[in-house]
Amino acid sequence: MELLMMGLEVVFVPSTLVLIFFGTVLGVIFGALPGVSASMAVVLGLTFTYGLDPVTSIAFLVAVYCAAITGGGITAILFKIPGTPSSAPTTFDGHPMAQNGQPMKALSISLFCSALGGIAAAIAMFLISPQLATAALKFGPSELFAISFMGLSVLTALDEGNVLKTLISGLLGLWLATVGMDPIGGFARFTWGNSTLLSGIEMIPVMIGMFAITQVLKETKERSKIEELDEAGPKNNTVEDKVISMKELWNIKGTIARSGVMGTIVGILPGAGATIASFLSYTSEVKLSKHPETFGKGEPRGIAASETANNAATGGSMVPLLSLGIPGGNAAAIMMSALVMKGVQMGPLLLKTQPQYLSSVFVSMIVTNIFMVVVSFAVAKVFGKILSIPYSILGTVIILLATIGSFALQNNTGNVFLMIIAGIIGFAFSKFGFNNAALILGLVLGEMIESNLRRAIMIEQGNVINVFTKPITAVLMVISLISLLWPVVKPLISKNKAKIAG
Amino acid sequence: MALELLFNGGLLVFFIYCFFYIGGIGHDPATGILDAAEWPRLLLGLLIVFIAINMAKVYKNRQKGETFKIDFNIKKIVTSKLFIGSVLLLIYSFSLDYLGFVFSSIIFFMVYSRLLGEKRIKILVLSSLVSVAILYVLFNSLLGIMLPRGVGAFRNFALFLESLI
Incomplete structure (x- = not known):
C-alpha cells in the first residue's frame, strides 16, 4: 500500500500526467507508423527525457512503449501492415474483419484488449515482480528452447486443412533464420560469399513483404478481373460497424484472461518478448477454440488474443528490468540505458533502495492504458478515414509506407529489395496454398530455438536425453508435441470412428 | 497442377x-x-x-484427365498486371539508390496507381505529389528518419530539400 501511494504521489502531479498523456499520443502515432517499431518509438522518445528526473523519465518512456505496442495494431487491422512485429498476428483476423466492413469493431476489440492486457500485466508486475524474476532466472537454455518450441507447436493449427504445407512453411522460416552467422560459433551459413547475408535475413522486411506487398500484388492481379465492379463501393458495406459492446467483450473474457497471463509470463522471460507472446497466445486460442475454422476470417478472439498478449508482455518485460537489471527486450534495454545515463544503478538493489521506480512504472502503466483507449480511438479514426481512399491510390501509399518501414531499419535499400522479393515469394506461396504466417513464425522463433537447443546440448555435453528430461522442459515438450500432433491425429481418429460406425 | x-x-x-x-x-x-x-x-x-x-x-490429387502441360504464353505473362507490378516493384527498389526517395517514389506512384486502375492524369499527378510530400515531411523531417537521397543531381536536390524543411 505504501508503495502504491508512493507511485500515485509521483505520477499524479499535473506535469507528469501531461507528460504521460504526451508520451501516449507519441507512442500510438509512432507505433501506428510502419517501420517505427516500439523500440524505435522509445529511442525517439528519449530526446524528451533529457531534462527530466529519472523517475519521471521512466514513467514517460513506459507510456511511449505501451502505447507504441497498441498503435501497431491500428495499421495491422486497417492495412495489413503490422506497425510493430508483435502486431503481426493481429493482421490474421483484424484485417479480414476490416475488409468485411467492420474496421471500427476490429479496432475497438484491439484497443480495449490492449488496455486490459496492459493493466493486468501492470498489476501482475507490481504484485509478483521479485518472485517471478527469481523463478525466471532458473530458466536455462533447455527450458527456453521448450518455451520457443511451444510457440512453434501451434504451426499445425494455423491451417488445419493443410497441415503438410503449413509445416513446410514453418520449416522454411526456421531454415531462413539459419542464414548468416550461426549464433554459437559465428560460422557463416548460406551466405554465398555475400557480406550482407552475414547478419542474417532481417525479419521486419520479410514480414512487411509477406503481409503488405503480397496483399497489394493480390489486389493488383484481382483488380484486372474486378475493375468493372470497383465503382460499386466497398465489399460488404451492408454490415453494421460499431464499437464492441460490453456483452461482446464479456463473451471473450476467457481469451483475454488467458492471453493476459500468457503475455505476462512470456514477457518476463528475457529474449522472448511481445512478438512471441502474441504469436503463442493467438495460436493457443486457435487450439482451444471449438471452431478453429473461424480464425483467420475475422474472429474477434484472434484480435483479442494477439493484442492482449503483446500488451501484457510490456508489463512482463519490466519485471526483470526493475528486479534484476536485466532488460527483457530491445525497448527495455533502451529504457535501461536512459536510466543508467542519469546515474541510476540498475540491479537487484534498485527495488530495495529506490522502490519509487517500481511504483511509478506501475501507476504510469495503469494511467497510460486508460489514456490509450481515448488517444488510440482518435488516431484510429484519422487512419480509418484513409480507408475511404480508392485502392488505386491506397495500394501505392501502402507500398511507399512499406518501403520506408524496411529502409528505416538499417538505412539500407537492400532491405527494400528483400521486402519486395519476400512479397513476390509470399504471393507465389499463397497461390500454391502455403502459409505465410507459419513462415514468419518460424523466422521469428528460429534463432531462439537453435541457440537455446544447441546451448542446452553443449551444457549437457552432448547428452540429448538429459536436455529433454529436465522437469520443466519435459512438461513443456509433451504439451508442445500433443498440440503439434493433435491436428494430424484428430482427422485419423474421426475417420476411424466413422469407419467403425459405418 | x-x-x-x-x-x-x-x-x-x-x-x-x-x-x-x-x-x-x-x-x-x-x-x-x-x-x-x-x-x-x-x-x-x-x-x-x-x-x-x-x-x-x-x-x-490431380483432376481426371489433367496432363502435365504448362501453357507458356510469353506475351500473356509479360502483359499480366501481376508481372508488370512485380517488375515495377523491383525497378523501384533499385531506383531508390540512384534517384532518391522523392523522385523514384513520385514516378513509381503514378505508374503503379495507373496499373491499379486510376486513369485520371490529374488525380495521378496530384495524389503522387501530395502523398510523397506528406510521407517525406513526416518521416524525414519530423521523425528524423533518413530516406534515400540518390546520387549526383538527385542527391543535391535531396540535400536542398532537407535544408529547406
Whole structure:
C-alpha cells in the first residue's frame, strides 16, 4: 500500500500526467507508423527525457512503449501492415474483419484488449515482480528452447486443412533464420560469399513483404478481373460497424484472461518478448477454440488474443528490468540505458533502495492504458478515414509506407529489395496454398530455438536425453508435441470412428 | 497442377543443393552433437522429405484427365498486371539508390496507381505529389528518419530539400 501511494504521489502531479498523456499520443502515432517499431518509438522518445528526473523519465518512456505496442495494431487491422512485429498476428483476423466492413469493431476489440492486457500485466508486475524474476532466472537454455518450441507447436493449427504445407512453411522460416552467422560459433551459413547475408535475413522486411506487398500484388492481379465492379463501393458495406459492446467483450473474457497471463509470463522471460507472446497466445486460442475454422476470417478472439498478449508482455518485460537489471527486450534495454545515463544503478538493489521506480512504472502503466483507449480511438479514426481512399491510390501509399518501414531499419535499400522479393515469394506461396504466417513464425522463433537447443546440448555435453528430461522442459515438450500432433491425429481418429460406425 | 509441381520441384532442387552447400564452414567439434551445419541440415532434410510428399500428393490429387502441360504464353505473362507490378516493384527498389526517395517514389506512384486502375492524369499527378510530400515531411523531417537521397543531381536536390524543411 505504501508503495502504491508512493507511485500515485509521483505520477499524479499535473506535469507528469501531461507528460504521460504526451508520451501516449507519441507512442500510438509512432507505433501506428510502419517501420517505427516500439523500440524505435522509445529511442525517439528519449530526446524528451533529457531534462527530466529519472523517475519521471521512466514513467514517460513506459507510456511511449505501451502505447507504441497498441498503435501497431491500428495499421495491422486497417492495412495489413503490422506497425510493430508483435502486431503481426493481429493482421490474421483484424484485417479480414476490416475488409468485411467492420474496421471500427476490429479496432475497438484491439484497443480495449490492449488496455486490459496492459493493466493486468501492470498489476501482475507490481504484485509478483521479485518472485517471478527469481523463478525466471532458473530458466536455462533447455527450458527456453521448450518455451520457443511451444510457440512453434501451434504451426499445425494455423491451417488445419493443410497441415503438410503449413509445416513446410514453418520449416522454411526456421531454415531462413539459419542464414548468416550461426549464433554459437559465428560460422557463416548460406551466405554465398555475400557480406550482407552475414547478419542474417532481417525479419521486419520479410514480414512487411509477406503481409503488405503480397496483399497489394493480390489486389493488383484481382483488380484486372474486378475493375468493372470497383465503382460499386466497398465489399460488404451492408454490415453494421460499431464499437464492441460490453456483452461482446464479456463473451471473450476467457481469451483475454488467458492471453493476459500468457503475455505476462512470456514477457518476463528475457529474449522472448511481445512478438512471441502474441504469436503463442493467438495460436493457443486457435487450439482451444471449438471452431478453429473461424480464425483467420475475422474472429474477434484472434484480435483479442494477439493484442492482449503483446500488451501484457510490456508489463512482463519490466519485471526483470526493475528486479534484476536485466532488460527483457530491445525497448527495455533502451529504457535501461536512459536510466543508467542519469546515474541510476540498475540491479537487484534498485527495488530495495529506490522502490519509487517500481511504483511509478506501475501507476504510469495503469494511467497510460486508460489514456490509450481515448488517444488510440482518435488516431484510429484519422487512419480509418484513409480507408475511404480508392485502392488505386491506397495500394501505392501502402507500398511507399512499406518501403520506408524496411529502409528505416538499417538505412539500407537492400532491405527494400528483400521486402519486395519476400512479397513476390509470399504471393507465389499463397497461390500454391502455403502459409505465410507459419513462415514468419518460424523466422521469428528460429534463432531462439537453435541457440537455446544447441546451448542446452553443449551444457549437457552432448547428452540429448538429459536436455529433454529436465522437469520443466519435459512438461513443456509433451504439451508442445500433443498440440503439434493433435491436428494430424484428430482427422485419423474421426475417420476411424466413422469407419467403425459405418 | 503443372505449375504447382514445377514450383515444388524448384524448391526441392534448391533445398537439396543447400543441404550439401551449407557454407564455407568445417565441422565444429566444440559444440557437441549438434553443430552449426547439422541444425540447418536437419531442417533441410525434413523440408526435402515433406516437399517430396507434397509433390506426390499434388500429383495424386490431380483432376481426371489433367496432363502435365504448362501453357507458356510469353506475351500473356509479360502483359499480366501481376508481372508488370512485380517488375515495377523491383525497378523501384533499385531506383531508390540512384534517384532518391522523392523522385523514384513520385514516378513509381503514378505508374503503379495507373496499373491499379486510376486513369485520371490529374488525380495521378496530384495524389503522387501530395502523398510523397506528406510521407517525406513526416518521416524525414519530423521523425528524423533518413530516406534515400540518390546520387549526383538527385542527391543535391535531396540535400536542398532537407535544408529547406
